[in-house]
Amino acid sequence: MEQIGYSVMDAGGNELIAFGETKGQLRSPPEVLVLPNLDQVLCATVGDTYGDYRFVERWMSDDPPSPWHAEVSRTSAFDGTKVVVTVAYEDTPSIVPQNVTPRQARLALLGAGLLGQVEAAVEAAGGATKITWDYASVFTRTDPLILAIGLGLSLTEAQIDELFRVASSL
Numbered sequence: 001m002e003q004i005g006y007s008v009m010d011a012g013g014n015e016l017i018a019f020g021e022t023k024g025q026l027r028s029p030p031e032v033l034v035l036p037n038l039d040q041v042l043c044a045t046v047g048d049t050y051g052d053y054r055f056v057e058r059w060m061s062d063d064p065p066s067p068w069h070a071e072v073s074r075t076s077a078f079d080g081t082k083v084v085v086t087v088a089y090e091d092t093p094s095i096v097p098q099n100v101t102p103r104q105a106r107l108a109l110l111g112a113g114l115l116g117q118v119e120a121a122v123e124a125a126g127g128a129t130k131i132t133w134d135y136a137s138v139f140t141r142t143d144p145l146i147l148a149i150g151l152g153l154s155l156t157e158a159q160i161d162e163l164f165r166v167a168s169s170l
Helices: 102-109 114-127 127-135 144-152 156-166
Strands: 002-009 015-019 032-033 041-042 052-061 071-078 084-091
Touching: 002 084, 015 052, 015 071, 102 114, 102 156, 114 127, 114 144, 127 144, 144 156
Parallel strands: 052 084
Antiparallel strands: 002 015, 002 052, 032 041, 071 084
């Protein structure tokens, strides 16, 4: 669990205002906290109460299985001392990086045992394919070269997606 911000709660335990939503980026309390009744509080401290309002920490409870899993739902609940935000992610990754460097691509192919086959296919194709393979500064997932090589090696779209995910982490 990781703290990501702060919340203002009402007497019934309802979250009225949330500060900070980005995982891994704890924001400091606002210098001027404006309550729902428009009262202003300077230098708010966690745990302080202001009439019916309470200033508490906000925590994130779930990590994605990988950066390639998309969020599918989000809930928040007040446990009496803090707000806990729970995020659910999809079961299988759907996010695919669209660009990788040639170094990343070659390392991913090497790790998958495909580098030799790809290089042989590029040599056989020659011409623009070889120039692109040798001198590109980036490989794009939708590039016809990637699609043609994948087809030539009988790789599925899902397998190519996974190679791009692996490559982007290298």
